Amino acid sequence: MNRLAPDEKAIQPAGLFTHILLKDDPLTDLADWLKPAFRSIDQMSLRQYLTEKGASPEALRLMDVGVPGWDLDTGNALDFLRKNHYYFWEAKNGPYSVVRDGTSTLTDAMGASLKRPVALDKRVVHIDAAPHGVSVACADGSKYSARACINTIPPTVLKDIPISGGVPARQREAWQRQRSDQSIQIFFEFEEPFWEKDGLPANMWTDGPMEFFAHTPSITNPEGVLRAYINGRAVQPLNRMSEAELRATALKELVRLRPAAAGLVRVGHIHNWSTYPFSKGHIANFMPGDIGRYVDLVGAPVGAMYFAGEHNSRTTAGIEGACESAENSVVAILETLGKA
């Protein structure tokens, strides 16, 4: 039974969040969220903001499943508003294109164009950030020094890396307070497309333990790729399971929802972003009240160490946010070193 309010019933569960969040969107400019005029929204959780926008209790329950963050209570309304404002602004530029042979061909080509190859498999364990130079020590004993450095380690990981040279306590607090969305992706291998047997779409949005099932095209499998995508608070009970339990739970849930999948599907690769030690989560978000408190501290240079990464974006978000912040730091370094 659809328990949504009459004016919400026509909206699919996956669309509720942006529909209600962007109702009477007060932001115009992409950098508006940094203006003092919007500080009152910074103080609000998503639950408070969406309730104020008229969301029914059932819409709130469904949005708490789908929210691309931890949950409605720890999500900062202004942070989600500004990111979604950007996504919709970006979508106005027309449909996106995909990179032929996969996105990594682009980054591989960028890496290959460098004078010195990218050093892979290096885990930074200590940083010495002095005003006129930075030294980085790696777990394998190697060290790198330079007049300046751009640090793109996500705040969830960075907060635990020792840095000598004096990170202000409030800045470390700013990294600690960043709440990174938790997510797990479970990929299914299948003999034949079960959705052609039962005639229903392969994609599913559910409020069960596996949350979303997405079917996407693949360059290696003509039948595409099917994955379950679980994010936010729903990740916690799954993280308490052994891998064997998680695999069994995922398969059982898929077959419960789609009996036609029985015997045709296996669980393949599982990628857990929340436990992956080099990200410990998905996209970083501010908690309520934290934009005003920390936005200028998260990426403030420490000595000659500058910061980049999506969590330091000012106008864009996601990958574009990472690129935007990197450009800002490159310009700041060139200005400091007198090369601009």
Ligand SMILES: Cc1cc2nc3c(=O)[nH]c(=O)nc-3n(C[C@H](O)[C@H](O)[C@H](O)COP(=O)(O)OP(=O)(O)OC[C@H]3O[C@@H](n4cnc5c(N)ncnc54)[C@H](O)[C@@H]3O)c2cc1C
């Ligand atoms: C499943 C998923 C889907 C997404 N889809 C999209 C999308 O469609 N569009 C979009 O714009 N964004 C998307 N994003 C978000 C996007 O991937 C991020 O915003 C972007 O990658 C952030 O870039 P970054 O450089 O800040 O951090 P990252 O890409 O996380 O890079 C940080 C790097 O630091 C390294 N690192 C961490 N710790 C250490 C250490 N101690 N020593 C050395 N290296 C370390 C990591 O290995 C990593 O290479 C998605 C993210 C996920 C997880």
